[in-house]
Amino acid sequence: MRRVSGRGVFVAPLLALAMLAFAHCAVPTAQAEDVVVLATDGGGTMTVRGTVLDYRGDGLKIEDHTGVARTFPAARVIDIRTPLSPQAEEAERRFAAHQWAEAVPLYQAARNAETRGWVRLRLTARLVRCLDNLGQAEPAGREFVDVLLAADPNTPYFDVCPLPWLPASPDPSLQQAALGWMRSPHPAARLLGAAHLAAGPHAVEARSTLQALTTTAPKPIAQAALVQLDRRDILAASEDTLRSRERLLRDMPRNVRGGGYYLLGTAWAQRQRWEDATACFMRVVILHDDQYRLAARALAEAVRCREKLSDRESAERLRYELTQRFADTPEGEAARAAP
The missing domain is CATH 1.25.40 (Serine Threonine Protein Phosphatase 5, Tetratricopeptide repeat)
Incomplete structure (x- = not known):
């Protein structure tokens, strides 16, 4: 019988481990299984596993373990889990x-x-x-x-x-970039450029661009253009218009809903409808806090609304939340410095 030295016994497992580690590192991430969660027509969800080949506005293409590829509408995609x-x-x-x-x-x-x-x-x-x-x-x-x-x-x-939702004046560099975007062939780029230029020397062209997008662009972009026009117009809108806009927001893209509810909150606050304003601002804080700066401003406005209602307990609770969740924003710093 062949005798194996202690050194040989030790080296063999090391070599095997090294080869295993190399194989693990060498496998492309794309070869691992992806998990896609999709919405179903009945209001539920379904899960599909395989390798995602592409994900674009016209759909998600995924190949299963047998090599069969299927395409699902992008609107049905809820989540994609993939190794990173x-x-x-x-x-x-x-x-x-x-x-x-x-x-x-x-x-x-x-x-x-x-x-x-x-x-x-x-x-x-x-x-x-x-x-x-x-x-x-x-x-x-x-x-x-x-x-x-x-x-x-x-x-x-x-x-x-x-998209910009808070009052701001673009600096010369942003203004130049926004002009290029506003004159782009892509509707979404025109929306972004016009939104930045809706006040200032290019306001007439910007508002004309936004107005045109409300009737010619794909639905999500048209809806966003409509709400961007509200940044100037909503303060003068009637109460019926505000209620109508609130209903429309429920069917709008997520990032537009956050900005839209903030604008509605400012309109209700101007009318001293503090409860309605609070509800709109808190929708931004609770449902759209990934729009971090917007959510911080909305929470600060909600504090002001509760103060106007002499609801000191709620105002203090919201102010404390502002100092904790949004500590690094101007609103959080102001709340922390408040007496």
């Missing part, structure tokens, strides 16, 4: 912790290393949201227009379009 690189996983953790500045370079590095085109676009969508939450309107807009829209004019990530 360590950098992307860390970026997701930073995103969940609202550490936008730390997440940005991680998403950029993860995108550069990612081989799957549809995942690169997904990481870009996260990057856009981070930049928008940091108040970096121009970089956020460039990522949205130059990457997401350039790859797919009907992008399924329209919900991260970094």
Whole structure:
């Protein structure tokens, strides 16, 4: 019988482990199983497993373990779970912790290393949201227009379009970029550019562009253009118009609903309808806190509404929430400094 030395017994398992580790690292992420959750016609959900081949505005294509590929409408996609690189996983953790500045370079590095085109676009969508939450309107807009829209004019990530909802004057660099977007062939880019230019020297062209989009653009973009026009018009709207707009918002894209409810809140507050205003502002805080800066402003406005109602207990509770959830925003800092 051949005798195996102690050294040989030790080396063989090490070699096997090394080969296993190499094989694990060498397997492309795309080969691992993806899990897609889809909405069904009956109001429920269904789960499909396999390898996602593509995800665009016209549908999601997935191949099962037998090699059969199926395509599902993008509107039915609720969630996609897919293996990510360590950098992307860390970026997701930073995103969940609202550490936008730390997440940005991680998403950029993860995108550069990612081989799957549809995942690169997904990481870009996260990057856009981070930049928008940091108040970096121009970089956020460039990522949205130059990457997401350039790859797919009907992008399924329209919900991260970094539309402005709070009063602001674009600096010269953003103004120049917005002019280019407003004159783009892509309706979503025209929407974004016109939204930034709706006040100022290009206001007439911008409002004309928004008005045209309400009748010529695909439905989500047309709805967004309508609500963007409200940024100036809603304060003069009748109560019937406000109620009508509130009903319309329920069927609008998610990012538009957040901005729309904020605008409705300001309109009700102007009329001293503090309860109605509070309800609108709190919808933003509860349902749209991924629009971080907008949610912080909405919560600050909700505090003011409760103070107007002499509801000191609710005002103090909401002010405390503002200092905890939105501590790094101007609204959070002001709440913390309040006597």
